[in-house]
Amino acid sequence: MAERVELWWARRQFSKGAEVPYPVGSYRSAWASYPALVRQYHPELNAGITLTQIPPAADVLLLWECEAGHRFAATPSEQRARPGRERRRSAWCPECSVLARPPRASLAVPTVAAPAVPVPAVAAPAVAAPTPPAPPGAAPRRRRPTRRLCGKTPDLPVGEAFLSACAPKPASAAEARLRADLFERLAVTPGLNAIRTSRPFFDHLEVWPDILLPELRIAVEYDTVGKHGLEHVGRREEADRRKDRALRASGWEVVRLRMGKLEPLGPFDLQLASWTKTGRARLLDVFREIRGSLLIDAYVR
Numbered sequence: 001m002a003e004r005v006e007l008w009w010a011r012r013q014f015s016k017g018a019e020v021p022y023p024v025g026s027y028r029s030a031w032a033s034y035p036a037l038v039r040q041y042h043p044e045l046n047a048g049i050t051l052t053q054i055p056p057a058a059d060v061l062l063l064w065e066c067e068a069g070h071r072f073a074a075t076p077s078e079q080r081a082r083p084g085r086e087r088r089r090s091a092w093c094p095e096c097s098v099l100a101r102p103p104r105a106s107l108a109v110p111t112v113a114a115p116a117v118p119v120p121a122v123a124a125p126a127v128a129a130p131t132p133p134a135p136p137g138a139a140p141r142r143r144r145p146t147r148r149l150c151g152k153t154p155d156l157p158v159g160e161a162f163l164s165a166c167a168p169k170p171a172s173a174a175e176a177r178l179r180a181d182l183f184e185r186l187a188v189t190p191g192l193n194a195i196r197t198s199r200p201f202f203d204h205l206e207v208w209p210d211i212l213l214p215e216l217r218i219a220v221e222y223d224t225v226g227k228h229g230l231e232h233v234g235r236r237e238e239a240d241r242r243k244d245r246a247l248r249a250s251g252w253e254v255v256r257l258r259m260g261k262l263e264p265l266g267p268f269d270l271q272l273a274s275w276t277k278t279g280r281a282r283l284l285d286v287f288r289e290i291r292g293s294l295l296i297d298a299y300v301r
Helices: 005-016 035-040 076-081 094-100 173-185 235-249 277-291 293-299
Strands: 060-065 071-074 194-196 211-213 218-223 253-259 270-272
Touching: 005 060, 035 060, 035 076, 060 076, 071 235, 094 235, 173 211, 173 218, 173 277, 218 235, 218 277, 235 253, 253 277, 270 277, 277 293
Parallel strands: 218 253, 253 270
Antiparallel strands: 060 071, 211 218
16 A cells, blocks of 8 residues: 655664665666656655655655646656556656647537438438458457446536535545535535536536535535545546546636645645634635635625
8 A cells, every 4th residue: 555755764764774774876777767757756845755765666655746847646656657658758747648638629510401302202222332341451440338428417507516416425524524614604505516517527427526616616625645545646636637627617616625745736726734714714815816805705704
């Protein structure tokens, strides 16, 4: 199970009985063939531990920063295996990889109805055109399986908030306290848990933020690493970024409360040690920055 670099380093100090279990330069040759990862790794983001002190096979979560400034958590194995067969610079950063290959948008071409043509009394049977034979040696074409979307999403305008039967239940008591504090402070519509999107998100045309403020069109996410330290890090962070893009494409803004040492993902995210009155005041200030004081203060109780 992957663990944060500080915990991993302390455990190695204890097991080896040394203040520096891996001297600087111990794994320099192992990382030399990954110059992109050498540039993305910064010791100041990882408790001052250099990349040459970390075994490439160590099951440890490291914080990386690409040339574009995107920060994300991943293990050494995840980073070294990320490019696959293509050695593009953007492949080692999840967000740059998505930006390099954005989803294709299908443009609907309007069709013009053809003039009516009189049909003869007896029509000849239609004969299907023969399928051209495949060239010799060519592999047979495989049909992509069609994605089945959930049919429970109501037919609503994109960006509309509603009560969904597919939304998961609140994950923690801290999230429930955060929800209660916000709705006590803001006079907005409670009880909604989903937003209609224009493109699928995990086989649904809807996303489920932790807290929805419909009148403000702001979604609040409460992010922690969880009991085992694996939530909202690594590959799960990629799903968070995809969710944020779907919300912003639907006309909503996202504010993530990143607890502990989780780094912010978006421009309005807050990094908090715990949820307190000070954190609530900072969150309201972020709301004012997004929508303006005139609108936010109209809903403040």
